[in-house]
Amino acid sequence: QSGETKAEYNAALLLNGNLGDKSFFDSANQGLEKLKAELGADKFDFKVEQMGAKPEDEPKWEPTLLEYCDKKEYDVIIVGTWQMYDALAKASKEFPDQKFIFFDETFDFSSGEHKNIYNVLYKQNEVSFLVGAAAALMTTDGSLPMIDPSDSNIGFLGGMENPIINDFLVGYIQGAKEVNPDVKVKIAYVGDFWDSAKGKDLALTQYQSGGVDIGYNVAGAAGLGQIEAAADANKYAFGVDSDQAALLPEMAEFIPTSALKNVGNSIIRAIKLDLEGKLEYGVAESLGFSEGGVEIVKDAHYEKMVPEAIRTQLDELEQKIISGEIVVDTALGKSTEEIQAIKDSVQ
Amino acid sequence: MIVDAILSPEFLNATLRATTPILFATLAAAVAAKCGIINMALEGIMLFSALFGVLFSAMFQSGILGLLATMVMGGLIGLLLAFFVLKLKTDEILAAIAINLIANGATILILLMLSGDRGVSSSVKSVPLPRISIPVIENIPYLGAVISNQNVLTYVSLIMVVVVHIFLYKMPLGLRIRAVGENKNAAESVGISSKKIQYIALVISGVLASMGGFFLSGGYMTYFTTGMTAGRGFIALAASFMGGNTPVGGFSVSLLFGASSALSNILQLGNWPYEIIQMLPYITTIIGLAIYSYVRMKKRQKLSDRG
Amino acid sequence: MSHNVLEMKNIMKIYPNGIVAVEDVTLELQKGEIHALLGENGAGKSTLMKVLFGLESPEQGQIFLNGEEIQLKSPLEAIKKGIGMVHQHFMLVSSLTVAENIVLGIEPKKSIFVDMNKAIDISKELAKKYNFDIDVTQRVEELPVGIKQKVEILKALYRGADILILDEPTAVLTPQETEELFVQLKKLKELGHTLIFISHKLDEIKSICDRATIMKSGKSKGTYKVSEISTNEMSKLMVGRDVVMTFDKKPLSLKETALKVRNLIVEGTTGVVRVDDLSFDVKQGEIFGIAGVEGNGQGHLVEALTGLTKKYCGDILIFDQNISNKNINEIRKLKVSHIPEDRMTLGCAANMNIMDNLLSNQYQSSEYSGRFMLKLKKIEERVNKLIKEYLIKCKSYKQNVGMLSGGNIQKVVVAREFSTEPKIIIANQPTRGIDVGAASFIRQRIIEFRDAGCAIVLISADLNEVFELSDRLAVMYKGKFSGVFTDVKKLTEEELGKYMLGIKKDEVLEGIIYE
Amino acid sequence: MNSSNKFDILRMVLAVGIALLISFLIILIASDEPLRAILELLTGPLKSTRSFGNVIEKMIPLIFTGVGISIMFSANQINLAGEGSFHLGGLVATYIALNAAIPMGLSPWVCVLVAGFLGSLVTAVPAVMKIKTDSDVLVSSLMMNYIIVFFANYVLNYILRDPKAGAVVSFAIPAHIQLNSIIPGTRIHLGLFIALAVAFFGYVLLYKTKIGYEIRITGENMDFAKYSGINVLKVTLISQLIGGFIFGVGGGVEILGMYSRFSWTSSLGYGWDAIIITTLAKKNPLYVPFAAFFLAYLRTGASKMSIATNVPTEIITVAQGIIILLVVAEQFLSKYKHKMIAKEARLSLSNAKEAE
């Protein structure tokens, strides 16, 4: 695409990371692709800027954002995650006429300023609750081909210890305990979000030495290592953020389903509303199961992989969350010690 | 439970796996060191090879052909390094740093051009080398689980220890490489061209390193991710140095490194602070280095006292 | 009459730095002889041999092998033509075994491997054939020097050397080892090899050589039958002075004893005793010359005197202070200056400018620096003054020393060492490899310092120099003084040559110690 | 200026030129609007105050690391642990900023100084290992960098971490401890002056002080230094302590100037950048700011280019590698150097004759 913008409505997606993680950022990108295909390139176009996720990339996030604002070529600029918060707050103040979409982190509107930001959040703890329950149910189900029903160890592979990742973890643990109080959760962190070899090593260790036969990766590109490990060790791994079974067909048989944060869908929805002039800026929306912000993939593949009894149970749990009967705990705002206590409860 | 895990064959299996890429690079470092050159460009060569391994194997739709093409490319980078160091008299460390830098940029650049993303090459349909199980050994209770069912390249790396050992210590070229590395003048006084020998050694070093790079993306993993070598080239340099720049010595140190890296994975099962656990391999190396160097220094002193 | 296997005709070699190392030399070798090549240090012997071994290409001249002209562009070609060389310095790979060193480059093969057994057999056979008692499976680093020397010879023989050049092979050997080597050299001769034997030791030449070519300052002084020339005549031809320069020297006026050395024994890195129980005194106001062929312990003596080595026993007192526990800096603070033998490795930093090089022994003095800072103005003044005073040819003090000619680099070193008002100067080969003008300038300076009351130890292989400058002269031979002369003017060159070459030795040394 | 210096500068310009030319060629292939991309690369940083500010703010850490490594390299110590010093410097500055009660005006300075001291400890480890056990500095310093990163991650996670933040970051550093922006509309902060002062200090240290002289002489010819009575072990250790100190200060300044929280969870690569800088600056701290400016300009230009077009910034990383290769290749253009010297010699000869 070119630097000159030609479509009626132009969006810029600034990623404080890179494409290709097969999860979070890819999902945002795919949403925009889909929208472009749907509306046509003359109506809607977008540019993606991959700004890199490493610490040394960090100082260039803010200038890049400001640069894009300066250009005044984009109807909306989309950024996400907590790490872009400060830069966004600055940009939104400096460029009050520029519109922004901010995803996956709460924006504090209490100052009354920042009327140009639309904030969208996802309840990753809710969807992880369901995954945790699924994992705990499957790990004792002897009817499944790759399961050792004698113990109930499940795995979790995080990129790094951070609040969002821990929010996934907390929901996962709660869900698992909900269906099996004796469940054990093996937790490992890669240390970053890109060393997939390390991710694979850790996951293999869980599978081969930790008695884990079903895992859950929330580690960006490094999480792909867990799926590879599952394929190597003949075990299961839940996907995250994108439908990883569909993205990695050669390894689909090891991925029962994926937990989705529908970043792409939420962006499509927001831009469509904006096109009609109906998107409300200056507010935050938190999208859980009921709003379609998160979901687990329930397609034919899922039905093939997960026994019906378990599926039924999961549907019930999902309904209970929607109805508010089950309140899923969140890691946001918890201290390291509190998180540690939760982790210790499943050792 | 951790003790069980360490005693389990899976631990040794994981150790071998983690050792493989480092081992290739360690052998590469040893060959270069034997001819008198520190090859710090291993990291860059491995990174290039990890990417090109994926591209070549996708192009040929064959893991073996991919590997062979990658080895040719690794040799070419070794040649480039040699050209700068030997012909243009560039400082070998700075030349290597430059090559590493170019590898960092160029791999991302190429990946971006081919697949549109900066992170992973998973959209490139490459053909990795398979894991194989060895018929008889497979069924031996403990050993089978350790040795069998590894990637082809893991076996190759173990074979390479022997091959490089034989090459350096049993073959004419190896003898000459060692002679040039130790005393250039002596070699030249018997009519050996030291430059030619160094060129050859660096090309071999490049080829060996490229096999390590290929393993990362076409054996252990099935795609390339940016920066996936993660400092293994530098670790190999340390391993080779600590192993006295011999293939067998280097092998034992890389095994140690592989083991401590596997151990750090196992320890995570125990819910310990993972940052501390991750330090393990590096602390092992640095302490090992100090001890090794100290002993070597004392030995040298003794030799010069006596000799 | 035996025919000439090899003729080197009108060879001239000029090094890139302009030194004419060999000037129109002709050398003829007869089949099966041991041919001696002798001459002072720097006469050009090694250079001539390097030309013959293809290591240096001559500016002029021809080489004939069995009457046919040959071109030797590399050692490989020389080896192919049957010429072998045992270098003045060992050319062995220490970590390899004897057999590996011997076959290196032309290894026997079994398919693609080195046939190690065959290599060992070959080496063993070779050793046996020439009567060398060597365990060929041992690593070279574990061998004593005598054996290493033999390995070098075997190396050359394995390559089929008919003509074998031995560049000072006995310099590092003990008398027993030398004896043993000679037996083997004679055996080689019997087997039909032609040998070129370089040595400074006339008795050695007498005992095994047939003919001798004597070199002096890059020129040949003729070839003689060893049986027809006396050692005295040889040494006269070798050391005979060409130009006699005279310097104005004030009459000797001795002051306090500056340097007192007692029972000094210094070991080399290889554990051999290099300085063997030396005692001497040097007083302020005199030049104490130490003459001798290089490699007789002068270097080790200097290292001990200047603090570069501490591996010695005995006492060294500088103005009555024992320096055994003093480091180099503390010794320098006692006003000791040192002109090192090799200006490029010890004497300067080639990539630093003249100012930096002139500063290294003065930057700490309060005149040129404060607590932390250098007083650059003052330093600049001093440097410019020194450049003028010592006639250092350069564009400015900002020029790197490595860019200067050899003579000017030496002047930088001398200027630096002389500019600190030294009370003791240890001058080791102060005029080596530089032109006559620069050399006489430096010698003049040394005399000025003596006249001003400085104690000077002058170590030199250059006879002109020691003759002209020394007030008292000792000759060093195998770590000991073989003679001491308090009246240098009375000493003849022949006499000195005999002491230097070990033909004469005094048991009692009179006048070496002041009571 | 003599011909050899002139030649070195010429060669550097040529090396940079060739590297850029290669980059342009890549851009030509990679981009559908190459001219715009190249124009943006070359002039992008000049287009607004903020862009130019980006150049200056990028330059600051490069100056620190360039000076730090120049001092270590001047003593011929290839110690690459400056990377770790920088990282630890950032961590320590944050730690002090968050935990110590220091009088208002002093705070940033205290943070930065302590960062420097701890930074010098990092480079001291390989240095002491070399002296005590004769371990290879290159290898041990590389290992050291990994250890520091994991150590910093530990401290960050278990001590400094703000649980309310949505990423692994420390608590926010109080505003009064941060280094303020000095030019409105940019992020150029007080650190610029510190950096320039450090460069000047480095120059004075190396070229005007006793210890600097000892460092250079030891680096050029260790035997000559020993012969001159210099305690070379002490000198090499001091050079590495000073180098590490400057890296540490640089890390502290970077955190207090450019970040509001400590968030470094992996190596930042400043150690490698430092080598590019010192190569371009020929180990002279006085030239370091220029080299740093050049590199920062190039990188800012690259990101402007990638924003304006679709040409990735990594082209410039490749160009940097090529520049190093060519600048340090001694024989690169050496034939030309020889000719130049010969010509000059003939000229001075004929001048001398005329004078007679």
Ligand SMILES: Nc1ncnc2c1ncn2[C@@H]1O[C@H](COP(=O)(O)OP(=O)(O)OP(=O)(O)O)[C@@H](O)[C@H]1O
């Ligand atoms: N590589 C070189 N470059 C420049 N000058 C050299 C070189 N080698 C030797 N020379 C000079 O050439 C002259 C002859 O040296 P050569 O080594 O041939 O002497 P030599 O007779 O072997 O002396 P010695 O008995 O000390 O071995 C000396 O002045 C020496 O300084």
Ligand SMILES: Nc1ncnc2c1ncn2[C@@H]1O[C@H](COP(=O)(O)OP(=O)(O)OP(=O)(O)O)[C@@H](O)[C@H]1O
């Ligand atoms: N490496 C070098 N690079 C550039 N110029 C050099 C170099 N070495 C020497 N020169 C210059 O070449 C000229 C000749 O140097 P050379 O060493 O041959 O002098 P020389 O005639 O032997 O004088 P001396 O007797 O003083 O040694 C000198 O003017 C010197 O400045």
Ligand SMILES: [Mg+2]
């Ligand atoms: Mg000689």
Ligand SMILES: [Mg+2]
């Ligand atoms: Mg000269």
